[in-house]
Amino acid sequence: MPKSVLKVENLNKHFGRRQILHDISFETYAGEVFGFLGPNGAGKTTTIKIAVGLLSLDEGDIKINGISIKKDFEGAIAQVGGIVENPELYKYMSGMQNLKQYARMRTGIDQKRIDEVIELVGLKNRINDRVGKYSLGMRQRLGVAQALLHRPKLLVLDEPTNGLDPAGIKGLRDILKDLAHKEQISVLVSSHLMSEMELMCDRVGIIMNGKLVDVKSVEELISSVSGEFVTYKLKVDNATKAISLIDNVNDDNKKIIDETHIEVLIEKENADNVVSNIAHKLITNGIKLSMLCPAENKKLEDVFMEITKNGGVQIA
Amino acid sequence: MLKLLRLMKNEFIKLSLKLSTWIMVIIILAICVAYSVGCYTMVKNSNSYSSYNSLTGYEYEIEYLRDTKQDGWERQVEELQFLIDNKVFDGWRAMATHEMFELKTDSMDKATTEKINIIKKSIENSDWKMYYQFKIDDNNSIYSSSSDREVQNWRYKYSLDNEIEPIVGEWKSDVIDELAVAKISVQRMEESPNTITGEAGKQYNELKESIKINEYRLENDIKYSVKDIELSFIMGGPSTFDVWVMLGMGVQLISTIGLIVIIIAGGIVASEFSSGTIKFLLINPVKRGKILASKYAVVVSVSFLLLLLMYLVFTVMGGLLSGFENIGASNLSVINGKVVEIPGFLYMAKTYLLGSINMIVMATLAFTVSSLMRSSAIAIGVSMFAMMGGSIIDMILKEVLRVDWGRYLIFSNIDIVNISQGNSLYEGQTQGFAIAVLAVHMVIFWLTAWDGFVRREV
Ligand SMILES: Nc1ncnc2c1ncn2[C@@H]1O[C@H](COP(=O)(O)OP(=O)(O)OP(=O)(O)O)[C@@H](O)[C@H]1O
Numbered sequence: 226m227p228k229s230v231l232k233v234e235n236l237n238k239h240f241g242r243r244q245i246l247h248d249i250s251f252e253t254y255a256g257e258v259f260g261f262l263g264p265n266g267a268g269k270t271t272t273i274k275i276a277v278g279l280l281s282l283d284e285g286d287i288k289i290n291g292i293s294i295k296k297d298f299e300g301a302i303a304q305v306g307g308i309v310e311n312p313e314l315y316k317y318m319s320g321m322q323n324l325k326q327y328a329r330m331r332t333g334i335d336q337k338r339i340d341e342v343i344e345l346v347g348l349k350n351r352i353n354d355r356v357g358k359y360s361l362g363m364r365q366r367l368g369v370a371q372a373l374l375h376r377p378k379l380l381v382l383d384e385p386t387n388g389l390d391p392a393g394i395k396g397l398r399d400i401l402k403d404l405a406h407k408e409q410i411s412v413l414v415s416s417h418l419m420s421e422m423e424l425m426c427d428r429v430g431i432i433m434n435g436k437l438v439d440v441k442s443v444e445e446l447i448s449s450v451s452g453e454f455v456t457y458k459l460k461v462d463n464a465t466k467a468i469s470l471i472d473n474v475n476d477d478n479k480k481i482i483d484e485t486h487i488e489v490l491i492e493k494e495n496a497d498n499v500v501s502n503i504a505h506k507l508i509t510n511g512i513k514l515s516m517l518c519p520a521e522n523k524k525l526e527d528v529f530m531e532i533t534k535n536g537g538v539q540i541a
Numbered sequence: 542m543l544k545l546l547r548l549m550k551n552e553f554i555k556l557s558l559k560l561s562t563w564i565m566v567i568i569i570l571a572i573c574v575a576y577s578v579g580c581y582t583m584v585k586n587s588n589s590y591s592s593y594n595s596l597t598g599y600e601y602e603i604e605y606l607r608d609t610k611q612d613g614w615e616r617q618v619e620e621l622q623f624l625i626d627n628k629v630f631d632g633w634r635a636m637a638t639h640e641m642f643e644l645k646t647d648s649m650d651k652a653t654t655e656k657i658n659i660i661k662k663s664i665e666n667s668d669w670k671m672y673y674q675f676k677i678d679d680n681n682s683i684y685s686s687s688s689d690r691e692v693q694n695w696r697y698k699y700s701l702d703n704e705i706e707p708i709v710g711e712w713k714s715d716v717i718d719e720l721a722v723a724k725i726s727v728q729r730m731e732e733s734p735n736t737i738t739g740e741a742g743k744q745y746n747e748l749k750e751s752i753k754i755n756e757y758r759l760e761n762d763i764k765y766s767v768k769d770i771e772l773s774f775i776m777g778g779p780s781t782f783d784v785w786v787m788l789g790m791g792v793q794l795i796s797t798i799g800l801i802v803i804i805i806a807g808g809i810v811a812s813e814f815s816s817g818t819i820k821f822l823l824i825n826p827v828k829r830g831k832i833l834a835s836k837y838a839v840v841v842s843v844s845f846l847l848l849l850l851m852y853l854v855f856t857v858m859g860g861l862l863s864g865f866e867n868i869g870a871s872n873l874s875v876i877n878g879k880v881v882e883i884p885g886f887l888y889m890a891k892t893y894l895l896g897s898i899n900m901i902v903m904a905t906l907a908f909t910v911s912s913l914m915r916s917s918a919i920a921i922g923v924s925m926f927a928m929m930g931g932s933i934i935d936m937i938l939k940e941v942l943r944v945d946w947g948r949y950l951i952f953s954n955i956d957i958v959n960i961s962q963g964n965s966l967y968e969g970q971t972q973g974f975a976i977a978v979l980a981v982h983m984v985i986f987w988l989t990a991w992d993g994f995v996r997r998e999v
């Protein structure tokens with residue numbers, strides 16, 4: 226049983242009379258990267274802000290490493306590091322001076338630790354420049370450095386890949402994975418880049434209109450959506466003729482993409498037979514078949530689109 | 542506690558890394574230096590006008606009298622000629638000359654002629670002892686009651702007994718003059734049938750205190766005493782310039798620091814919101830109350846640092862312009878009927894602290910508005926208005942609307958220095974009352990700021 230680090234219990238939040246969060250409950254564990262997915266305005270940032278102490282909660286509780294944020298704020302928050310929304314740090318200070326500011330507000334951080342984090346986020350060469358001269362990505366990195374400074378048990382990052390270049394994204398992904406898997410930190414990440422989440426996260430929570438729709442591991446989520454059918458792609462010399470020859474598949478499940486490409490939906494269970502039948506039929510009828518292969522698996526992105534398009538209906 | 546100090550260090554670093562802070566400090570320095578030079582010039586100039594009794598002054602007057610030929614002009618010309626002949630420009634000889642010519646009439650009796658001869662002789666020989674002895678004899682013949690005689694003769698007896706020659710500008714003789722006048726006034730007030738209350742009572746007490754202090758100075762040979770400069774006297778001007786006069790006049794400039802402190806207080810919370818850094822500030826394991834407290838503590842510390850800087854600049858400038866010889870002087874005050882010596886720098890520090898209350902209250906107002914509205918512009922605007930426009934509102938309430946509750950408003954109590962010098966707008970509005978009203982306001986400001994900041998959603 227993995228150790229629970231962040232425990233959100235029946236969280237409710239109103240802004241004025243509008244209820245923004247409805248009874249949100251979930252847990253994140255030491256050693257995992259937890260992805261927080263949801264369309265714009267779903268309530269991701271609001272949940273994260275409550276977890277790091279920027280917003281108050283109306284009902285429910287949040288426990289970090291077992292410490293209730295309501296009962297011992299300083300104790301609970303001392304275990305959390307985070308970035309919320311944009312990495313807005315003091316522009317008139319250098320990166321180093323910024324980190325020292327945060328170091329003074331927390332306990333047990335020496336210069337060695339500061340240098341360590343700078344090295345980790347790859348800002349060593351520019352750390353003494355004024356933050357005002359940093360690019361967005363560099364500020365994002367400094368924000369991550371700030372969040373890691375005090376060796377938090379829970380790292381909360383709201384859209385951390387925002388503004389990073391591909392190398393930066395990969396770098397961050399590796400850092401977060403390492404922190405989770407090697408140092409047993411619990412990482413909570415929200416992001417709009419679903420492909421990123423897929424590469425980075427172990428589990429994903431999906432939030433819509435302030436309600437937590439589902440929490441699943443990435444594999445579970447993908448296979449649960451792809452269902453009984455697999456898509457196969459074919460390349461032939463004459464698509465119209467070829468499609469009329471395929472008679473062991475429902476008309477609804479085959480379609481012409483262009484003059485030389487066809488897509489066919491085949492039931493998983495009987496796929497091997499159906500595919501070899503199609504191949505045999507086409508070739509014996511003189512069609513030049515140059516490709517017959519399953520299309521790529523559904524990615525988290527498609528899963529996500531599917532869930533949200535349906536307005537948050539539970540996935541089968 | 543340690544955490545609070547570390548938070549304060551953070552705030553100090555933030556301020557010190559902002560260029561605007563240093564620009565403001567430099568502006569304060571420049572204003573203080575310019576003000577010092579201005580005060581020095583003003584005091585020097587006002588003194589050069591005061592010695593109108595000069596040879597050319599006398600000659601001009603004679604010419605004028607000859608041209609206009611008013612009643613009795615010949616007598617006046619005679620008097621002026623006497624002054625010129627005997628080189629009398631000020632001091633006891635000028636008074637004696639005047640007295641002598643008052644006595645002169647066309648039909649003088651023998652006794653009067655004798656008096657005139659004595660006075661004339663003492664002036665011609667510059668023999669003050671002779672003149673003072675004559676005054677004693679003369680008073681004894683004029684006044685019958687022994688108390689009158691004692692008060693009227695005190696100056697002459699004391700000077701003769703202690704061999705203190707009356708010379709204008711010699712501190713002892715100046716103190717004796719001041720004492721003599723005060724003693725006579727006090728006696729008059731005591732003997733008048735009216736009861737001494739209100740304005741007269743205030744004046745009476747001040748006279749009594751000044752007598753005590755001046756007697757103490759003569760007894761203990763204290764040449765110099767540090768005094769506040771009454772705000773209303775600034776234009777009339779002190780007669781000499783030195784370090785303490787400079788510091789006394791400098792109290793006027795504390796409001797300049799006030800402006801800068803308001804700017805800092807108005808920005809210290811709001812700027813975190815406007816730059817978005819508030820999220821990174823509040824994400825730390827520190828209670829919001831502590832963060833707010835550290836920011837407020839820094840505003841107050843900066844205020845006092847600037848005040849100290851100003852105090853030092855005035856001391857140095859006063860010294861450079863007029864020398865440091867009085868730097869070790871003390872202030873003499875009457876406390877519980879006793880004269881107490883307070884080292885000058887302590888006494889002035891007290892005056893400056895009193896003067897800084899205004900600035901601290903306004904800074905607190907700016908700080909509160911800043912943390913409530915998250916806008917430094919609104920905070921600075923409101924506080925500056927309160928600082929500058931307050932006295933106008935105060936006036937309107939008192940003089941136009943004629944309401945009495947105006948005394949409980951912050952505006953009518955903010956000018957503590959003026960109130961402590963007895964210049965308050967409302968009857969019975971003492972320094973203690975003003976401080977109590979301000980204290981209540983401060984507590985309200987703190988609570989509002991704290992509540993707003995701690996509960997605010999970020
Ligand atoms: N300070 C606030 N006052 C009122 N409503 C707010 C406030 N902050 C957020 N909201 C509302 O709460 C809802 C959730 O916002 P939130 O920022 O949590 O969404 P999000 O999931 O982070 O979206 P995004 O992907 O765009 O960042 C939105 O409908 C938003 O309008």
Ligand SMILES: [Mg+2]
Nearest residue numbers: 269270271383
């Ligand atoms: Mg968001």
